[in-house]
Amino acid sequence: MDIELAQENKAMKYDFDKIIDRKNTNSSKWDTTKDEVLPMWVADMDFEVAPKIIKTIINKAKHGVFGYPIVPEKFYDAEINWWKKRYNYHIKKEWISQVIGVVPSLSAIIQAFCQKGDKVLVQHPVYHVFDAVIQKNELEVATNDLIYENGRYRIDFEDFENKVKDEKVKLFILCNPHNPVGRVWDKDELRQMGELCIKHNVIVLSDEIHRDLVYKNYKYTPFCSINEEFLQNSITCTAPSKTFNIAGLKASSIIVANENYKQKIDKVLNQNILSSINIFGIEAFITAYESCEDWLDELLIYLEKNKDYLISFIDKNLPKLKVVEPEATYLLWLDISKLNINSKLLAKKLEELGKLRIIPGLVYGENGDNFIRINIACPLEVLKDGLKRLENGIKLLKYQT
Ligand SMILES: Cc1ncc(COP(=O)(O)O)c(C=O)c1O
Numbered sequence: 481m482d483i484e485l486a487q488e489n490k491a492m493k494y495d496f497d498k499i500i501d502r503k504n505t506n507s508s509k510w511d512t513t514k515d516e517v518l519p520m521w522v523a524d525m526d527f528e529v530a531p532k533i534i535k536t537i538i539n540k541a542k543h544g545v546f547g548y549p550i551v552p553e554k555f556y557d558a559e560i561n562w563w564k565k566r567y568n569y570h571i572k573k574e575w576i577s578q579v580i581g582v583v584p585s586l587s588a589i590i591q592a593f594c595q596k597g598d599k600v601l602v603q604h605p606v607y608h609v610f611d612a613v614i615q616k617n618e619l620e621v622a623t624n625d626l627i628y629e630n631g632r633y634r635i636d637f638e639d640f641e642n643k644v645k646d647e648k649v650k651l652f653i654l655c656n657p658h659n660p661v662g663r664v665w666d667k668d669e670l671r672q673m674g675e676l677c678i679k680h681n682v683i684v685l686s687d688e689i690h691r692d693l694v695y696k697n698y699k700y701t702p703f704c705s706i707n708e709e710f711l712q713n714s715i716t717c718t719a720p721s722k723t724f725n726i727a728g729l730k731a732s733s734i735i736v737a738n739e740n741y742k743q744k745i746d747k748v749l750n751q752n753i754l755s756s757i758n759i760f761g762i763e764a765f766i767t768a769y770e771s772c773e774d775w776l777d778e779l780l781i782y783l784e785k786n787k788d789y790l791i792s793f794i795d796k797n798l799p800k801l802k803v804v805e806p807e808a809t810y811l812l813w814l815d816i817s818k819l820n821i822n823s824k825l826l827a828k829k830l831e832e833l834g835k836l837r838i839i840p841g842l843v844y845g846e847n848g849d850n851f852i853r854i855n856i857a858c859p860l861e862v863l864k865d866g867l868k869r870l871e872n873g874i875k876l877l878k879y880q881t
Contacts (some may be wrong), residue, residue: 494775496527496782497859519837520866523659523811525725525857529764530775533724536767537760549759551578558769559718559733565773566692569705577734577746577755582689582717584754585734586653587613589685589715592744594619594650601643601652601682603635604845607659610687611845622649625847626661631804631815633661637672644680651683656703657690657808660844660853664698664807667706674703674710683741684714689732690809692723692776695784698807704735712738715745722809723776724768725857731761783810786856786863793867798874810857813841817850819874826852829880834873836866 502510509522528534556573563569579585590600590613599622600614611621624640626633643649654673657664665673677684686703694700704711719732734749736742749755757765790812791803802815816826823840830836830852841851854870856863 492778492781494530494778496779497861498528499859499862500526500528502526513837514831517831517835517837518862518866518869520855520858521837521839521853523722523855524727525810525855526859526862527725527779527857529725530768530772532771532775533726533764533767536763540760540763546759549757549762551755551757551762552766554766554770555762558766559735562720562769563702567700567702567705569702571735572737575735575737575742577736577742577749578757579717579732579734579749579754580730580757580761582687582719582721582732583609583613584752585717585732586610586685586687587617588748588752588754589717589734589745590614590617590619590651592741592748593683597648598650599646599648601649603655603658605660605841605848605851606653606655606844607687608843608845610653610655620648622646623845625845626658628804628815628847631802633658633663633804635665635669635673637676640673641676641680644676644682649680649682651685652677654684654686654703655690656686656688657694657700659690659809660811660813660839660841660848660851662804662806662809662811662813664694664700666699667701670701670703670706670710674706674713678709678713684710686714686716688716688718689722691718693780693783693810694808695780695787695806700808704737715741720765720768724764724772726761726764726768729758729761729764731757731765783857786810786858786860787812789860789863790854790856790867793864797867797871800874804851810855812854812856814852814854815850816841816852819877821877823849823852826877829877830870830873833876833880834869834871836869836873838870 509519513519563571599620601622602610604623614621624643691700704714716735721727794801800818804813823842827840839853841848
């Protein structure tokens with residue numbers, strides 16, 4: 481570690497360098513991966529959560545009685561205050577529904593607004609669970625493929641309009657910030673998409689689970705904050721789960737100002753009992769939003785450094801790879817087109833030869849096949865190990881072909 485970095489880390493209140501053994505903890509990321517392989521795939525972080533969250537959970541555990549909870553007023557206040565202090569936007573309590581997760585929310589919203597034969601629009605390459613949820617609800621996926629040009633992704637608005645024009649398209653799932661391409665959509669892009677959706681009667685379902693994890697020089701805009709019309713034509717899903725590494729605690733929110741939409745969504749949430757958040761999830765949600773902002777600010781500094789480390793490592797040691805400029809999320813998107821190997825085979829070889837598990841871009845849509853996704857939310861030492869494995873795997877691959 482260089483002196484400057486060591487000094488900055490010393491000034492940090494929280495220890496993101498701490499390596500925690502996650503093996504044999506029923507971790508989906510670690511306990512489905514072979515012992516000798518380093519997992520850098522599933523979107524959770526290897527950092528210990530904020531001490532205040534641990535404390536609140538211990539206190540609850542010590543109480544020793546875990547009957548059915550209610551969702552207290554403080555839960556809604558925490559969500560409202562977070563929007564206000566981080567994004568200077570005022571949401572109202574009547575707009576919030578609590579849910580056991582963003583994916584269950586997406587499914588409920590799809591059920592509330594679509595019928596068999598309808599289509600839901602997404603933008604490939606995108607978080608693959610969007611497609612899965614649409615298809616499991618027996619609906620068709622329509623895609624407005626993102627365009628990759630000069631190392632950056634942009635939206636094909638002409639194609640977007642053609643897709644939303646289709647009367648069967650009832651809903652557009654926007655991913656803002658976008659997993660896996662790492663874009664934070666700017667106001668102009670959001671405005672253009674939002675206007676086309678209003679013009680063609682398509683509701684915008686904005687998944688903003690990654691909103692808090694944005695890099696320096698980029699700014700996230702909540703879709704619904706752009707204007708009253710957008711607010712009335714949209715549904716926003718948010719959660720503290722990515723931000724504070726509490727995905728296993730299952731607590732999230734749907735924000736919807738349109739009363740008619742809210743009634744429809746709440747009906748499906750009730751039918752499927754999707755609002756019964758776990759007793760520990762309620763506590764963690766409130767503590768994270770109310771008391772852990774300083775932890776997040778330090779996390780962002782740490783992630784920024786990890787991101788810069790990865791970029792310079794790849795520039796220096798793996799010039800055939802290109803990092804797509806990350807604007808948000810700890811999930812980095814690497815262009816592998818110069819390796820002349822498809823992403824699935826590369827992922828398989830990296831696991832066999834490099835002992836590293838990443839996600840092949842094909843998972844996120846056919847236009848993701850020249851890419852891999854790597855999760856950098858881990859202590860720097862672990863990231864260094866992962867990058868060595870990546871380098872090794874690619875070198876050994878060369879000897880094989
Ligand atoms: C865009 C997006 N939405 C939703 C989720 C998962 O949300 P939840 O765990 O609340 O169901 C993820 C997880 O990676 C994600 O990237």
